[in-house]
Every structure is written in structure tokens, then in C-alpha cells.
């Protein structure tokens with residue numbers, strides 16, 4: 167074995183630069199974002215130094231009336247693009263250290279020094295990694311930096327490189343130095359094939375607005391300002407007017423209306439981020455969940471990283487529009503890394519809680535919450551899958567119910583529970599095509615009789631919501647069609663018994679015989695024929711055999727598996743109903759009476775029709791016509 171030795175890595179700078187330039191970024195235009203970010207950092211540093219009263223080179227400052235700004239100038243003929251700032255500038259030593267040293271960030275050092283000195287925080291500073299500058303070589307043939315530091319006695323310096331592994335530096339003196347004021351100017355000799363693209367002022371403004379719109383200093387392209395909207399999310403809430411929020415909202419969404427609600431958050435734990443989010447008044451028409459037009463814009467220290475990031479917010483809150491800005495991510499993070507990022511997941515979890523809390527607050531005002539619900543409920547209901555926030559989610563649900571005066575009225579699970587009957591430990595719900603249909607649904611007759619409220623469900627997703635929640639507070643969520651007869655029997659009647667009910671049911675023997683005969687007639691069409699405890703006004707209804715899913719869920723499943731067969735159900739007959747009593751009498755008198763058969767088939771098929779399962783109405787219609795013909799004859803005679 168040889169003695170241990172330590173070696174330094176060697177680097178072929180030319181190749182390293184090549185990799186850096188060509189694999190760090192996918193879009194060429196990103197170089198502009200990097201240079202603008204650097205200029206913004208230089209201006210921020212100057213501002214901080216000013217504030218901490220470090221001496222500023224008065225001579226270098228030149229005419230210091232000039233506001234802090236970033237200027238971009240184009241020269242189409244010369245294929246030149248220049249980006250200048252009147253920030254801190256660099257000394258010769260700093261040029262070598264910051265630009266001439268790959269992966270050395272002067273900004274990171276600045277922040278560290280600032281922190282060590284216990285001075286003011288500088289949360290605006292963007293740079294951290296010391297590689298952004300080199301992205302300029304995606305578009306540059308050659309770059310010339312002319313810079314003059316804010317420091318006392320600093321002389322102007324010029325740095326040039328073609329990005330092929332070496333650079334030159336020289337101090338400017340005499341005539342060359344004249345007129346070089348504090349700050350940095352980066353002149354780019356553009357590659358031939360890119361010269362047109364990157365000397366087009368309007369195109370450059372567009373790129374600025376895309377990636378650097380919220381930089382805190384004016385960015386002027388050939389004298390015209392490109393960034394116009396302030397990064398409102400980084401400003402203290404109390405300083406922002408309603409109009410500013412609205413302006414920002416319409417900038418973000420192109421919605422001319424004002425937002426229904428605004429959430430402006432500044433969070434420090436468990437992750438640091440600022441967010442400015444809005445709930446629009448109108449839902450975009452998300453017909454199905456495959457629409458891609460949602461997500462929050464992700465910024466890192468005011469610089470756009472990704473538009474419509476879909477990991478920042480769960481899908482059931484896709485109606486929320488806005489921006490998230492975090493200090494804790496690097497600028498050059500790749501989309502792949504973003505997707506599986508713990509930090510992003512933490513932001514998502516925090517935002518979700520905040521949005522739910524906001525909705526809870528909004529719900530205190532029934533009218534505005536109803537407005538929210540009308541537009542966004544369809545999307546929001548998918549939140550039943552968010553088990554971590556189930557309680558809050560359930561509390562935010564709204565339904566129409568049998569107790570509502572109109573279709574617009576909304577009831578929460580808590581409203582329901584607050585007016586439940588003594589001893590009623592269940593929340594009952596029923597599924598139907600409309601409020602009118604549900605009001606006539608035979609399954610709900612017993613609920614009307616007992617004065618028990620039933621929540622109405624109109625959309626398939628409601629079924630999944632109730633199925634997933636199962637409970638709210640200590641109330642079981644129970645489909646009305648599965649209500650236990652003994653539970654219902656225990657509750658007092660509120661409606662006076664009508665004339666039909668006042669009638670006594672037929673003898674048990676006569677009833678049993680009728681049920682057996684009906685079962686015989688219908689054969690395999692039904693699993694069982696039995697007496698009903700849920701009917702008051704109707705003669706019969708179909709119910710699912712015990713332990714089965716609800717009939718609405720059944721329908722959803724069948725639709726999904728393209729199953730067009732008719733499910734086998736229990737036929738319940740109402741023993742107190744006049745028709746059933748008559749049938750029992752007729753059957754007792756003549757067990758082969760053809761009218762009983764005709765009536766049994768008719769009852770069964772009309773029940774199927776109500777449930778939406780009758781595919782061929784011919785037999786039913788024929789029978790109705792036959793019965794009408796007979797009864798009209800009897801009626802005519804009786805008159």
C-alpha cells in the first residue's frame with residue numbers, strides 16, 4: 167500500500183463552462199432573468215450599504231440624482247445588447263473573485279457578512295450559487311463588463327471573455343475612465359443567429375414581464391419600462407389598498423371583476439413563504455378534472471420559477487389563483503426536483519389549511535359563502551379524499567334539504583345536527599335527479615311523517631363524499647333508503663295519520679298469501695316481497711336487499727361498468743294502502759284472480775320506472791290502457 171496523499175480535483179474550465187452553459191437551463195431567454203437578478207442584487211446591496219452608512223464613493227456616484235434602476239439598451243446593427251445598473255459595482259479584486267471564479271457567489275458572501283455583523287436583513291437579494299452569470303454565454307459571442315465600485319477610490323475596470331476558458335481584466339484610466347459612473351454595465355455581443363431576437367425591444371420587454379416582472383427596481387428597455395406591477399405579496403398587508411389587490415388580481419387572472427376573497431399570507435414555519443391568493447367569483451368551467459388551467463405561480467425571491475405549479479395546492483382547491491414566493495429554494499431548481507420536493511409539499515399542506523380556515527371565516531356570512539358554494543362546490547367536493555382535513559372539509563359542505571323552502575337554500579351538517587330530533591343519532595340523505603323528484607320519492611314518506619330532515623344529493627360526487635365521510639361529529643351519515651325501521655319507529659309522528667293509514671292492515675294470513683302470490687308472479691324479477699314500514703301514501707317501492715350499497719351508488723357502479731341489466735331488489739308493499747288491501751281481499755277470495763296478476767305486474771313496473779330501470783314501457787302502457795278501459799266502463803255504469 168502506498169502512503170495516503172491528498173489531491174485536488176483538476177478542472178478543464180472550458181468544458182466545465184460548456185456544461186454549465188448548456189445544461190443548466192432549457193430556455194435561452196433565461197440569461198436575461200439571471201442578469202436582471204444580478205443587477206437587482208447590486209441595487210439592493212447599495213440600498214443596504216446606504217442604510218448602514220458605509221461610505222459611498224461620491225465621485226463614482228456621478229450625478230446621484232439618478233434613481234436606482236436597471237437599463238437595457240439594444241443596438242440592432244452592432245448585434246449588441248447591454249444591461250446596466252447603478253448598483254454597488256465591482257472592484258478589480260471583486261471581479262476576479264465573483265465573475266472570474268465559477269460557483270463563487272458574491273451575493274452569498276454579502277449576505278453572510280451582513281448576518282455576521284448582525285445588521286438589517288436583506289431578504290430581497292436573489293443570488294446564492296454563483297453560476298447564473300455564465301448563462302449569458304447561451305447567447306453571447308463575447309461579453310464585456312464595465313464596472314465601477316461604490317467604494318472610495320475605486321477605479322473603473324473592464325472585464326472581457328468569450329466564455330471559452332479565459333478572461334482579461336484591465337483598469338480604465340484617462341479618457342476611457344471619464345464618464346464611467348458607479349455600477350455595472352454588461353455588454354453582450356450576440357451570436358449571429360440570435361441577434362434579431364434579442365435586440366427586439368418589445369420581445370425583451372415580454373421576456374422581462376414573463377420572468378422578472380416583480381423585480382423591485384424599474385427595468386427599462388430602450389427607455390420604456392417593462393415591469394409595471396409591484397410584488398404585492400412581499401409588502402406588508404396593512405399598506406395595501408383594496409384597489410391594489412384588485413389590480414394585481416386582474417393582472418394575474420385577466421378577470422375584470424373583483425375577487426370573491428383575498429388571502430395574503432406571510433408564513434415562517436414550518437416553511438418560509440409569502441403567498442397572495444384569490445378566490446374568483448366565477449368558476450372556470452372545469453368540465454371534468456383534466457383541465458390544465460390551474461395551479462399557483464411559484465416565485466423565488468420575486469423571480470418566476472414556474473407558472474401554474476400544480477404541487478402547491480391540491481386539486482380540489484384548484485379555484486384558488488395566485489402566487490407563492492419562497493426564500494428557501496434555489497433559482498435554478500429543475501422541474502423534476504420541484505415535483506418531488508418536501509418544501510413544496512409543506513407549502514401545500516400549510517396553504518390547504520389556510521384556505522380552509524379562510525372558507526370557514528367566509529361561511530360566517532351566509533350570502534357570500536353561498537356565492538362561493540354555487541360556483542366552486544363541484545371542485546371543492548373532491549376534497550373528501552383529503553383525510554387529514556376531513557373534519558374541516560365536512561364542516562364546509564352545504565346541501566339542499568327537505569327542510570329548505572327553496573332550491574337555493576343551503577344547509578350544513580352542523581345545521582342539520584342542531585335541529586335533529588331527540589334520540590336521532592343519524593344524518594339522513596337521499597339521492598335524486600331533482601328536488602321535485604325527491605319530494606315525491608316513496609322512500610322518504612316515512613321521513614315526512616316523522617318530520618325528520620333529509621339532505622338532498624344531486625350529483626354523483628355527493629355519493630362518494632358521504633361514503634368517504636361516514637360520520638360527522640357523533641352522527642352516522644346514513645342513506646335514507648337504509649334507515650332502520652326500528653330507528654324510525656322510535657320517533658314520534660308529526661303528520662296526522664291520513665285516511666289510508668287510519669285503515670287497519672289486512673289479516674296476516676291474507677297478507678302473507680298476497681306476498682307469496684306476487685313473488686310467484688314476478689319470479690326472479692325480485693328477491694323478496696314484504697310489508698313496508700316506510701310507506702305512507704304510496705302502495706309500493708323497491709329497495710336494495712340488506713347490506714347492499716345504496717341504489718344511487720349502485721347506479722354509478724353500473725354506469726361505470728356499462729352494465730345495463732336490471733338489478734334485483736326487494737318489493738315492499740304498503741299493507742295499509744287501499745290498493746294492497748283490495749288485492750289481499752281479491753286474492754283470498756280467488757287465488758287465481760287475473761286482476762291480482764295484472765296489478766302486481768303494474769305495481770312492479772311502475773316502481774322500476776320510478777327508479778329509472780324500466781327500459782321498455784310497452785307492456786306497462788298497454789296495461790294502463792286496458793285498466794283505464796275497464797275502469798271507465800265501471801265508472802260510466804256507476805254514474
Ligand code: ADP
Pocket residue numbers: 200204205208251253254255256264265270271272273274292293294295296297298299300349350
Ligand atoms: P449569484 O447571483 O448566484 O451570486 P452569479 O453568477 O449570477 O451568481 O453572479 C456571481 C457574482 O457576481 C454575484 O454574487 C455578484 O457578487 C457579482 N455580480 C454579478 N453581477 C453583478 C452586478 N451587476 N453588479 C455587481 N456585482 C455583480
Ligand code: MG
Pocket residue numbers: 200203204292293294296298299
Ligand atoms: Mg445571479
